[in-house]
Amino acid sequence: MVFNRKEYSQDVLLHLYQNLLKPRLIEEKMLILLRQGKVSKWFSGIGQEAISVGSTLALEADEYILPLHRNLGVFTGRNVPLDRLFAQWQGKTHGFTKGRDRSFHFGTNEHHIVGMISHLGPQLAVADGIALADLLDKKQKVTLVYSGDGGASEGDFHEALNVAAVWQLPVIFMIENNGYGLSTPSNEQFRFKSFTDKGPAYGMEAVQIDGNNVLEVYDTVRRLAEDLRQNPRPILLEALTFRMRGHEEASGTKYVPQELFEEWAQKDPVETYEKWLLDENLLDQEARMRFRETIKREIEEGLKVADALPMPVADAATEIADMYQPFEPASSEQPAADASTTEKRYVDAISDGLRQSMERYPELVLMGQDIAEYGGVFKITDGFVAQFGKERVRNTPLCESAILGAGLGLSIRGKKAMVEMQFADFVTCGFNQIVNNLAKSYYRWGQHADVVVRMPTGAGSAAGPFHSQSNEAWFTHTPGLKVVFPSNPHDAKGLLNAAIEDPNPVMYFEHKLLYRSISGPVPDAYYTTPIGKAALVREGEEMSIITYGIGVHWATQLADELNLSADILDLRTLLPWDEEAVRKTVSKTGRVILLHEDTLTGGLGGEIAAWIAEHCFQYLDAPVQRVASLDTAVPFAPPLEKIFLPQQRLRERVEKLLAY
Known part of the structure; x- marks a missing residue:
């Protein structure tokens, strides 16, 4: 393995070394604790540390990273306190999810990290939303998101890359290609030779690096990030590596040919980099031992704190309350008794509410298929582009999952999102994002999902099985969501305004047959109809x-x-x-x-x-x-x-x- 020092100082090189060593020593300790039953599950990143360490240190501290199972180096590289990390893995309240989720399934805005959910692929679209928010705010920032080679088989991978390319979002899609998706080898996952073959098909650059060479990872990501901040666009970055342990410890590695372990053991990212530093007289044995002892003490001190903490005290009322971000709408947002009103159709009341919310909330972004110049298939957003511009009224590619995920990403960056399903039936293509990402993010790690999903719904127009379903019950079974369904123009406007005002994810159903068949008096001023009141x-x-x-x-x-x-x-x-x-x-x-x-x-x-x-x-x-x-x-x-x-x-x- 060749390490090209370039212009990097000894301090930078040793900083890389210490950050490379830290997750390795933590993992070695965790594997012992796993055998002792003190942690319940472990996904080992041994052999892959250079990717997360090199890429994390290459970014600015306030740039978001979206890691996966084997990216412990992201968390340690961002100086997440070890006692909180250990408490998280033990299911303690002192962790980041109050014992509600495991391992790396959490985020921390303080450290600009958004953790994974088990479905892997949806996080790619969340990165799109974070990057979009930075573009809209004219911030010169980069977002980095990881995918495994196996996870890249998910449809979310295609949707996220396509949206990022179409919208020219500054996202680095880091593909950790370790040759296996659990036990399934690459030749049973895909037919192409390299992930760099995929980049040009999406209209983006693709770069391949040695994922075990921490200096190459650091230098490449640093160089790309500097460029993307000035010239926003996505990059597909493939890091070749190997997983030296099982997908998780219980799965073992018997399905992997032994000669691969022997080959990749010679490319161990910690050992090879350490040897190079010693050979170049950038590190001596005394410093080597001092770094190790310092990290081991930090690990033991963190464990001492975490071990002494009690397990969570279960309280049903607290659990139920924490499904939603607390929110009290402004009491002044009701129309006065003598407020002026206009007779409006149901469809026009929805459009009026959406327009007034756009005026009220400059951070609100509308996304959906054909909603810009065309105004949407039901013309709800007709004329919105002229008033608010295409940055805030965004036509999307023909995809639902990526746009819903982008809505969560926008929320993470303090924005609001309205996502229009062209028909409520099409929401199935984004179901996972709604029920597993939007609905659970606040309960899991305190991150609200300020997203309204508009759902044109219902039968009566002879539109058949795929444009007529009433599917609200799919979502009333999902804690963390709010579901509203207005019956008249007054409530259509008021409930839409209330849904947009509410920081929790709201499914807003609007019956297509009512659009132009009913009318009623609607206050001209902005107002809200309370959610939760019949x-x-x-x-x-x-x-x-x-x-x-x-x-x-x-x-x-x-x-x-x-x-x-x-x-x-x-x-x-x-x-x-x-x-x-x-x-x-x-x-x-x-x-x-x-x-x-x-x-x-x-x-x-x-x-x-x-x-x-x-x-x-x-x-x-x-x-x-x-x-x-x-x-x-x-x-x-x-x-x-x-x-x-x-x-x-x-x-x-x-x-x-x-x-x-």
Whole structure:
């Protein structure tokens, strides 16, 4: 292995050495503790330390790095206190996740590190969002994100690289090519010879380095970062290396030919660099031993602190509360009684709220397919580019996962994001980002995800199985998300403003059939409708119909036709839904129908029905009824769609309940 000193001073070279040595000595200690049962799992980076150490030290301290399992050198290179690292691995509250997540699954804004989730690929898009925020703020910064060769098979890899190339984001995509994805060798992962073959296909430069040569890694990343700060663009950087231990310790290494271990042992990044320093008289044996003893003492002192700490005290109320960042909306954001109003369609109220939020929050960025000059397929953002510019109203490539991940990255840098799904059905392509990244980031490490996902939803227009689904229940089962579904223009504007104001991730459902079919008075000024509060839109005595979205209109129309005296409760927010409002109407009428367009099985109506049976049984005069769409996909032909939807069954169930 050839080490090219170039112009680097002895101090720099020894600084690299100490930082290379530190994660190795920590790992050797952790492997002992693993056998003793004092840590539960370990992903070893032995043999790969030069990548994380060299690249971390090459960046400025306030530039973000997004590491993976085998990047301990990122954390030590950023001077993360060892007692907190050890407490994290032991599941102690003193760690970074309060015992809620393991190993390197955490971030720390103090050290400008965003840790991984187990799915690996989604973090690449988060790096895009961080880099985008720096570009928007005119900061000359670089973001570095790691991927393994195996993880690069994920679709998130393609999406993140493509978005970074299209938007010219200053991201270094570091591919740690160690030849295996767990036990699967590279020739079963991909057919190309080198990851440098992929860069030009995305329209970006690609560079290959010896990942075991810490000086080469440091020099290359430093040089590239300096260039990218002046000329923003992404770079694909492939670091050739080898994993000397199992994917994690329990998996072993029997699947790897022994001769590979023998070959790569000669390229050990710590031993080879140390030998070169000794040969060049840049390091002597006395200094070598002094560095080791100093690091070992630091390790023991950190362990002493971590070991003495208690395990977390479990408290259900605390756990539930910590799913969301605390937030109290400004009480002054309600329209005055004499405020001027304009008759607006549902679609125009959404557009008005979005426009006023853009004016109110300069840090708000809109992202979605065709939302810029075209104005979106439903024209919600028509004219926005002229007012706010293309930096803040961004057409995206045809991808969902990368854009949702970028929304989290923008949040990390203090911005807000609105991501439009062209149709709610397409959210499946970004499902992982929503339920595992956005929803869990605050609970895991205190990082809010200030992202609103707009979801044009619902059937009734003969659009078939992939443009008509009501999929809100996919998300009401996910703690950490908030889910809203307005039924009228007033709430459409107010709830959208409230969702954007709220720092937690909000799924905002808007029914396509209501866009241009209903109108109502909407205050001209900015205002918010409180998230989590239902609205009683009609009062009566005979029964309660609890519903939301277009169901409010079905219920109101039927009540008019039957001259029915009914409470019609519009939930408006589905997570968290308003338990007190439900209790109040159930106790008043004693007869309840739960109505929604979503399919019956697994729909939100089942959850609320169970809650009523558990908490309001004494008030009931009849069994709780559920009315919903058929348990089928949404059909295309109008006669089939009509029977799929629940309107006719609603009439039958109302008559049955009245006769009970």
